[in-house]
Amino acid sequence: MIETFYELFLSRYNYWMAIILMLIGLYALIAKQNLVKKLIGLNIFQTAIFLFYISLGEVEGGTAPIYLPEGVDALYVNPVPHVLMLTAIVVGVSVTAVALSLIVRIYEEYGVIDEDELMQAVRRR
Amino acid sequence: MTMIDHIPVLMIVIPILASLLILLAGWYDRRFCYPISLITILFQFGSAIAILLHVMQEGTIRYSVGGWAPPLGIELVVDSFNSYILAAILLLAAATAFYARRSVEKEIGPEKTVSFYVLFQLLITGLVGMTITGDIFNLYVFLEISSITAYTLIASARRPHSYVASFNYLILGSIAGGFILLGIANLYAATGTLNMADLAHLLPASYELATVHAAFLFLMIGFSIKAAFFPLHLWLPDAYAESPSAVTILLSTAMAKVSIYAMFRILFSVFTTAYIIDTFPVTGFILFIATVAIVAGAVLAIAQKDLKRMLAYSSVSQVGYIMFALGVANQIALEGGLLHILGHAVMKGCLFMVAGLIIYRMGTSRLSDLKGVAKTMPISCAAFALAGASMIGIPPTIGFMSKYYLVLGALEAGHWVYAAVLLLGSLLAVGYIWRFIEIAYFGDHHGDHGEDHQTRAREGPLSMLAPIVGLALLSLFLGVFVEAVMEVVGPAVSILLGGA
């Protein structure tokens, strides 16, 4: 019992954390009416993926992948996920910027940022 | 290293520099933007043709960026499959660039043309990058470059509704991007590499892992959203209908096709046919959904009141045809599917161009306002009829040839029912194409409020008419000279099924 619990949850707690965060993000994306809150949900969703990636590259006891005096023998964490996530963060920032400016425009045009009201306003036009 | 080996990377770098040049030239004089954009796209198209010819004769081009050897560094790979897609999307991009000038002047407004062409250029560059990269994470980056530019371009119509359409697409597109990223993470966790060829080598050892199944599903769902595969197409009609005409054409031809290309690439070159047929049998399910997509897209298209929206739903149906090939997954059907990627790009490009021209001249694309439009715009309506015939699949057009191969492939695999439904889809296509033809040619043009539209409407300017006629004739010629296309498509399919 404890064994299975350990096997499923504790030894892979990083996966569970990523999944929980992802689901929080997806929930906000789907259930929240406010467009800004949707966007926050999107950001949580993306952050969960970033954390998942970085936890993949983690080596127990490893240090940051900076060249140390002891050379290649030192224990480093895998730097590839960090580099990949840097790129993905750039993408996330750009998406957020575009989304925010769209929300500003939508607000200027319709005067609402609530999705239901927005859909009514769209239909009215 | 000869010059031709460097062309893949130049096809990405030079357009990026050109987009900056457009930005700078826009300060000096806005009129410089369009020629620079056109020249760059023509350069890309020329390079694509050169690469296609080179690959046909000499085989695959591999280019390691930064001189780092493939499993570590980013690799650009052009084989006969993606050189074909590359030539197809850049053909359409070039046609769109010719078409864009007048429609952009009218729809975007002069003060925004500079940023429009910068984004237009970046979108095409992102799509080219997606097509030629051999690195799965690089694929994601280019996917997001093209997506972000697409969101902005859709919003550049500056109609209130286009902002909403763009925002909805952004949310769905970002979820898709997130899923793709997760899929890549799982693949990386399972194998420790991001290079597609390397992945194909290393994956068979871990086919049974749950990680790989999860990766597969994440990638499938992500790319299905991007390609607007039927139940995940909800962003598409708004995004296509509300964006400026030039953007609609580019999205429906180049971008949709590249997403489908990426799906094919992942399914056949990263996961091999052994995986998608034996280990994780998904083809039957894809076939079923594709058939539903064909019928549902066509039925929804028939129900529309707006020309652009109708064509957008028709795209949902046509994506179903291409995915149908993926579901059957044998030589003949895949040949049909790849043929349909080119064919659908050509004919849907032509149809959307006509729709754009009608909006350009009449300011509306509501079907009820278009009564008797063929009397004032005979050439474009004739082109619409020709491309529409291809959409329906009347011989000897390209649309007929691709559906012919699809049906043959389905029959060979023993899917009688699905083949029958595919033919039903063609009949439904008659439904929506004929609606426009009937309204345009036989509609009573003394309608309620059609009068003021009629007086203003006349045949479009040459720069818009030439691509329309060109693409319409191309959809005919490609069907007549289908043997020439098959010479390219045949090896491409062998690469897909060969698993390497």
Added chain:
Amino acid sequence: MRENVVIRTVSRLAVPFIQVFALYVIVHGASGAGGGFQGGVVFASSFILMTIAFGLSSVRKRLNNRWIVICSVLGITIYAGIGLLCLILGGNYLEYGIIETTLGIPHLHGYLLDAVEVGIGITVMAVMTSIIYDMAERGGESS
């Protein structure tokens, strides 16, 4: 904006340090943790602080839209230019080693890497700042 002595004084003190730190992060990118993107964002964050403390118009005086476009173009041109230079000298795109061996200057490889990072940093700084400007400007109009 209401006068706020604390914010103004603190940001007046902090901004130079933030910018120096940003430069450190940028040039440190080749050999350690850091790089053009992070540095560029840190640099842009100093402009956010200035926008909050002194208002948009006073920051605009120091870095106007024209300079932002010039900076973003310049940064990418540095990056792509070095890449193309490698290509002209017979290597692959961004294969710095080729320039080093062709010109015969030792350690040029590392300097080129730094130059690329600087290029990226300039572009990121400019683009981030322009995003801030656009958002701040719109907010100012509506309120």
